[in-house]
Amino acid sequence: MSEQKTMNLKLHVWRQKGPDAPGRLELYEAKEVSPDQSFLEMLDQVNEELIKADREPIVFDHDCREGICGSCSQVINGVPHGGQERTTVCQLHMRTFKDGDAIFIEPWRARAFPIIKDLIVDRSALDRIIQAGGYNSCHTGGVPAGNALLIPKPDADYAMDAAECIGCGACVAACPNGSAMLFTSAKVAQLAVLPQGKAEAATRVCAMTGAMQKEGFGNCSNHYECQAACPKGISVKFIAKLNREYQKALFK
């Protein structure tokens, strides 16, 4: 059986004790890293060594570790989620790095995402945008038959494509304006094309764009960096849809 090759890496990690404390990049050695480890498992290994040495571990956010919760918000070598197409940090594997590589690890950087500690930022501004969207009208009572409300397949596919957004905030971190337009547009578009979402479409788009501005996100100026960084392939076509929905709402 052939012996698995391991790597030694130099990690430059952003350390910051709290929201108002000064931050800095600190150097750590990641030794004997397996190419089959995920990026977060590699950080776990570094943290185990730090704990053994009675040093404070690196604080980072994670939950599902399978690309669905959007928690693992890290900028790796200057790119949110590390730059591998349709891949979150937790899905990134160490085989994409080489022995001896220097890796720079930083938190999301945007005015609307204040740093809590080290690599964790407060992304609750995105939750408040969703909250502003409010409810969908629905009749209570018996369960309707599955085919009572027919939805054309292209509309269902369009809604599902928008619903892929996991609310990670990489689009905001990648945008030079710190704009949340891609996120908000995905949330608006996934409901706007479905009959269940049409009843409140006008109030929803106004409330969500209003919340987006209030939270301090910037405006979209068509850089498309959001689409490039999005781990779920959310397209900027949804931003065009958001703009159309907003204009329609203004006429109502």
Ligand code: SF4
């Ligand atoms: S649009 Fe993409 S990058 Fe932005 S929050 Fe949703 S999944 Fe993350």
Ligand code: FES
């Ligand atoms: S930890 Fe859930 S998407 Fe990465």
